[in-house]
Amino acid sequence: MTTSQTGPAGTTSSAGTAGTRLSTGSTSDGDVRLAVAGPDLLREFNAAGLVAATDVHVADRLGRLTGEEDPTVLLAVALTVRALRGGSVCVRLDDEVELAALSLPEDADRGDPLGDGGAEATPPPWPEHAAWVRAIEASPLVALGAGGPDDRPARWVGGRLYLDRYWRDELTVRRLVDARLQAPPLEPAGADRLEATLSRLFPAAGDVRQRLAAAHAAGRRLTVLTGGPGTGKTTTVARLLAVLQDVADTGTQAAGPGLRVALAAPTGKAAARLQEAVRDVVGSLAPEDRERTGRPEATTVHRLLGYRSATRFRHHAGHHLPHDVVVVDETSMVPLSLMARLLEALRPEARLVLVGDPDQLASVEAGAVLGDLVARPPVATFEASVPSVEPVEATSRASTGSTNDGAERAALANGVVRLVTVHRQDEDSAILPLAAAIRDGDADAVLDVLRAGTGGVELVEADTERLDEHAVRGLHDDAVDAGRRLVAAARAGDAAGALEALSEHRVMVAHRRGPVGVARWAAQVEAWVEDAAADGSVTPSVPGSPWVVGRPLLVTSNDADVGLYNGDTGVLVAEGDLADGAVVAVFGDPRAPLRVRTHRLPPVETVHAMTVHRAQGSQFRRVSLVLPPPISPLLTRELLYTAVTRAQEFVRVVGSADAVRAAVAHPVRRASGLREPLPGGPS
Numbered sequence: 001m002t003t004s005q006t007g008p009a010g011t012t013s014s015a016g017t018a019g020t021r022l023s024t025g026s027t028s029d030g031d032v033r034l035a036v037a038g039p040d041l042l043r044e045f046n047a048a049g050l051v052a053a054t055d056v057h058v059a060d061r062l063g064r065l066t067g068e069e070d071p072t073v074l075l076a077v078a079l080t081v082r083a084l085r086g087g088s089v090c091v092r093l094d095d096e097v098e099l100a101a102l103s104l105p106e107d108a109d110r111g112d113p114l115g116d117g118g119a120e121a122t123p124p125p126w127p128e129h130a131a132w133v134r135a136i137e138a139s140p141l142v143a144l145g146a147g148g149p150d151d152r153p154a155r156w157v158g159g160r161l162y163l164d165r166y167w168r169d170e171l172t173v174r175r176l177v178d179a180r181l182q183a184p185p186l187e188p189a190g191a192d193r194l195e196a197t198l199s200r201l202f203p204a205a206g207d208v209r210q211r212l213a214a215a216h217a218a219g220r221r222l223t224v225l226t227g228g229p230g231t232g233k234t235t236t237v238a239r240l241l242a243v244l245q246d247v248a249d250t251g252t253q254a255a256g257p258g259l260r261v262a263l264a265a266p267t268g269k270a271a272a273r274l275q276e277a278v279r280d281v282v283g284s285l286a287p288e289d290r291e292r293t294g295r296p297e298a299t300t301v302h303r304l305l306g307y308r309s310a311t312r313f314r315h316h317a318g319h320h321l322p323h324d325v326v327v328v329d330e331t332s333m334v335p336l337s338l339m340a341r342l343l344e345a346l347r348p349e350a351r352l353v354l355v356g357d358p359d360q361l362a363s364v365e366a367g368a369v370l371g372d373l374v375a376r377p378p379v380a381t382f383e384a385s386v387p388s389v390e391p392v393e394a395t396s397r398a399s400t401g402s403t404n405d406g407a408e409r410a411a412l413a414n415g416v417v418r419l420v421t422v423h424r425q426d427e428d429s430a431i432l433p434l435a436a437a438i439r440d441g442d443a444d445a446v447l448d449v450l451r452a453g454t455g456g457v458e459l460v461e462a463d464t465e466r467l468d469e470h471a472v473r474g475l476h477d478d479a480v481d482a483g484r485r486l487v488a489a490a491r492a493g494d495a496a497g498a499l500e501a502l503s504e505h506r507v508m509v510a511h512r513r514g515p516v517g518v519a520r521w522a523a524q525v526e527a528w529v530e531d532a533a534a535d536g537s538v539t540p541s542v543p544g545s546p547w548v549v550g551r552p553l554l555v556t557s558n559d560a561d562v563g564l565y566n567g568d569t570g571v572l573v574a575e576g577d578l579a580d581g582a583v584v585a586v587f588g589d590p591r592a593p594l595r596v597r598t599h600r601l602p603p604v605e606t607v608h609a610m611t612v613h614r615a616q617g618s619q620f621r622r623v624s625l626v627l628p629p630p631i632s633p634l635l636t637r638e639l640l641y642t643a644v645t646r647a648q649e650f651v652r653v654v655g656s657a658d659a660v661r662a663a664v665a666h667p668v669r670r671a672s673g674l675r676e677p678l679p680g681g682p683s
């Protein structure tokens with residue numbers, strides 16, 4: 001088939017010319033970024049940086065397996081693989097904005113670290129749209145529509161191309177979420193008892209949306225509780241559990257919780273925070289509520305499901321979790337595939353409460369499930385059913401002034417309750433107003449708050465690729481103070497103190513590599529800390545050993561046997577007398593640290609600096625965010641919002657005003673089908 005004459009860069013180069021090898025400026029023969037096999041069209045898009053060699057390889061292999069030779073179909077498959085890396089579940093070939101985004105060379109973080117100086121080849125034009133769609137629809141590689149055959153590696157549904165595995169995960173999430181929303185209301189104790197319990201646990205007028213969330217969770221199998229920092233999500237979870245325990249008529253007289261409750265979060269750190277915060281709130285309740293609610297334990301979602309390998313869990317559709325209530329915090333970080341596994345593993349009658357802030361960065365892996373669930377248009381049949389739960393009706397009326405409030409009812413039909421009132425009592429802090437201005441996309445307001453430099457925020461306006469000593473002084477001092485404290489506690493064998501020191505200050509960046517990447521900043525902070533501890537305190541007792549007392553660790557893969565998961569952070573501390581050289585790694589809750597011998601550790605990195613993605617789910621007393629230049633594709637609104645909301649007391653943003661503006665101006669777009677109705681009607 002032919003290609004059109006206007007393309008990704010408005011170019012007129014011909015596509016598919018035999019064997020053309022494009023000059024790429026910086027690349028050379030043997031460059032691993034260049035595909036060595038595959039159709040010419042794909043290799044040209046590869047040389048232009050629009051698809052990676054691995055994408056071409058996958059498309060080429062699937063083409064061979066299914067007998068598909070049309071290069072435009074294989075290009076669409078390669079783009080789908082690329083899109084997954086960017087977090088999209090599928091590609092929309094009819095979406096101008098998405099095609100424009102795919103026209104840019106991929107994420108400078110991966111293919112071409114900033115500053116590499118390489119100029120990519122000019123990309124060929126996109127295939128002509130109608131012919132492209134015809135070729136996809138006729139392809140033996142592609143199943144057509146939701147009802148198409150199950151044995152093809154890709155699927156074309158409603159103008160979107162998926163790798164079939166992701167399509168199936170999306171369908172699973174859609175089906176199981178819809179089934180929970182459509183299911184008849186659960187009937188706990190009588191309405192009077194529920195009303196009384198709600199009034200006892202949410203007594204104040206300002207609690208009304210929190211009460212609505214609890215009432216909803218009492219009657220429904222899915223509640224999505226959202227809100228920004230300090231809006232009382234965790235407080236609501238704890239009180240909601242007390243309500244559920246109270247109204248659950250177990251028919252037993254046994255003391256303690258009647259319902260089996262699981263608390264979970266995507267990372268160990270987030271799980272530890274959740275457990276601590278929920279227990280604190282439960283501890284402040286009346287004695288009967290405290291006793292009924294017990295001391296809920298939190299774990300990672302992986303551990304809850306019984307992780308065995310990336311695709312295998314102990315609990316699944318054929319072996320459900322035993323719990324009556326499952327609460328997941330930091331749901332914005334849960335990728336599509338994990339959400340599908342979680343939903344499959346739940347008993348249909350169990351209540352699921354998803355908690356999170358949809359304005360934060362989405363998961364590292366593909367999907368933006370929380371954002372999609374919140375933004376889905378309501379399904380009319382669900383909306384009609386909302387008032388049938390009387391306490392929800394009453395509370396909803398009180399919260400909105402009207403049961404006909406369209407937006408509120410539409411959200412409730414999807415199980416969504418959004419908390420909007422900030423309850424945190426730090427009126428002098430500028431961090432929450434800063435976060436709100438970022439979320440609202442108001443770059444002028446963001447810069448005003450940052451430049452005012454009061455209330456625990458600071459802007460160091462500088463070119464972050466060429467920082468001088470003056471620009472980094474504050475960051476240096478914070479890093480060294482925290483590093484000194486960390487090393488001192490680690491040397492003293494004080495696991496709790498060392499884990500607490502780990503949360504004192506964190507340098508955050510957007511990129512993994514390049515002049516403003518993690519690798520450079522981790523090395524820089526490490527050198528500063530070593531200089532500061534020049535008495536040799538951070539020298540390994542065994543020369544050349546990586547097990548240096550005071551070394552902060554980031555786990556980079558899952559190890560269920562040891563109980564450590566990708567993203568967990570810890571620190572190496574001395575065991576016994578420092579001179580003996582015995583070292584142990586400690587992780588998790590400072591009050592009950594997990595101790596792991598170094599020979600049992602899964603792969604770890606030193607974590608003096610981390611990407612904002614990695615920092616999600618954690619909080620630090622002080623944060624220094626080093627922004628990349630404004631052209632960075634990773635500079636997004638969600639990145640800035642997530643970084644700023646990691647700080648409890650102080651956030652320093654190092655970067656240019658243009659970089660701040662670029663971040664605020666670019667909300668992330670992730671393609672998925674979850675927000676759209678299923679073509680051909682509900683599943």
Ligand SMILES: Nc1ncnc2c1ncn2[C@@H]1O[C@H](COP(=O)(O)OP(=O)(O)OP(=O)(O)O)[C@@H](O)[C@H]1O
Pocket residue numbers: 204206207210227228229230231232233234235236277422423424425
């Ligand atoms: N209805 C309420 N009335 C008064 N204070 C409240 C209410 N709800 C929560 N708070 C207080 O507001 C603060 C923040 O609450 P909480 O930690 O539950 O919020 P959050 O949304 O989970 O915050 P984050 O996401 O930042 O952890 C706490 O000090 C809590 O005691």
